Amino acid sequence: MSTNHNRVAVVTGGSRGIGRAVAERLAADGLDVVIVFAANEVEAKAAVTAIQEAGGRSHAIQADVADESAVKALFDMTEQLFGGVDVVVNAAGTMVLQPVAELDLDEFDRMHRTNVRGTFVVAREAAGRLRDGGAIVNFSTSVTRLNLPTYAAYAASKAAVEALGPILARELRGRDITVNAVAPGPTATALFLEGKSDEMIRNIAGQNPMERLGRPEDIAEVISLLAGRGRWINGQTIYVNGGAA
Template sequence: MSTQEATRVAVVTGGSRGIGRETVSRLAADGHAVVVGHAGNRELAEAAVKEVAAAGGRAVAVRADVADEEDVAALFATAESRFGGVDVVVHAAGRMYLSPVAELDLAELDAMHRTNIRGSFVVAREAARTLRPGGALITFSTSVVGLAFPGYGAYSASKGAVEALTMVLARELRGRDVTVNTVAPGPTATDLFLEGKDEETVARLAAQPSLERLGTPADIAAVVSFLASPAGHWVNGQVVRANGGIV
């Protein structure tokens, strides 16, 4: 891919690991210049940038706390100054804390909601102000919102807020030619998902989808790629449950 072909610009939060990292690679392969937002793992973020560059693309890593409006404004300003604007925003940064409601640590709840809810609003606000016509904002929820697994109350509540925000914003941007959608993965083999789970639990969750396996970051990045592309531009105001057929 030549530099000239990178005509669209994507901002990806949570771009140093997991689904975010795979999304960086996929959007770069699709022809986007990519701003890789990360919370502080500079080494992994720079590795993502180097991978894009090695394939002939353009990328830059920027540290940003997604719940801090100044950090997020600087993230978008980098996209403007380095690449000329913003066409796609993928808000993949997130935090997961699992606990029965009766045993909930409210400090953990506050920290998770700061990232998942406030962070989503801060990024969505900047995206709404910045995205060019033909653009797309893609947020992340979870299929657990509909499945109601025990232990996921706090996490599901935070992601339910993201779904509500996304649906409202899609309507608020009427006339802008900008789409707003949420991707809600099922069990996906990322460090965030696998952390703290034994093999039996992972095997049980992998057996739930009709396709009888865990999702991969590449599976989810492919959905993001479609929603970010002109081919996916007629999809708007939707929650896409990318979960292999969990019912």
């Protein structure tokens, strides 16, 4: 990897939850970080402030990840701010849980627009813009292996993301750019914990041999490796779930 410039990361969905933990970890690793948010500017600015107060450089940019014009503008602005892009983390995503027979197809389309189209749009722009020696990290989910009722549409969207990685990795041959996906298990974010009883959370936590939920920092640790020194990991989906699947 080139060391004659500060490395720069773009993290979609970086204003909260796992995405924010990833943004803060990459900043702690010494990268300049652009936090991409869809709507919640307050949380995005709070994430930027946290990074800056810890001594890092960060900026928040609003963009619809499924809109190719907005994503092009996002990369343009990042290059203007920090000189280039080296790492892209596609953490933006949404989840709809419904049995197939009751699936709201409008909600299905909205989810796939973010999870599938959004990931592909950002990856497409990244493929043409990343500096050599860079990394693309996409987000899948461990539920692609668990066959859980109501998760079919969500799991299908993430299976599409998994299919992207090894193919794009081969298309980027010769540029030393890695493309991988992480597939978290249940992780203790506000979004995950909302609406769940203590008993339900204990039951979910007990499904893996570590007997706890994942923490956003657990996922960020793996992404730090993939974005940095893990150069011999390429075209893979890494399940980060404490052994649940």
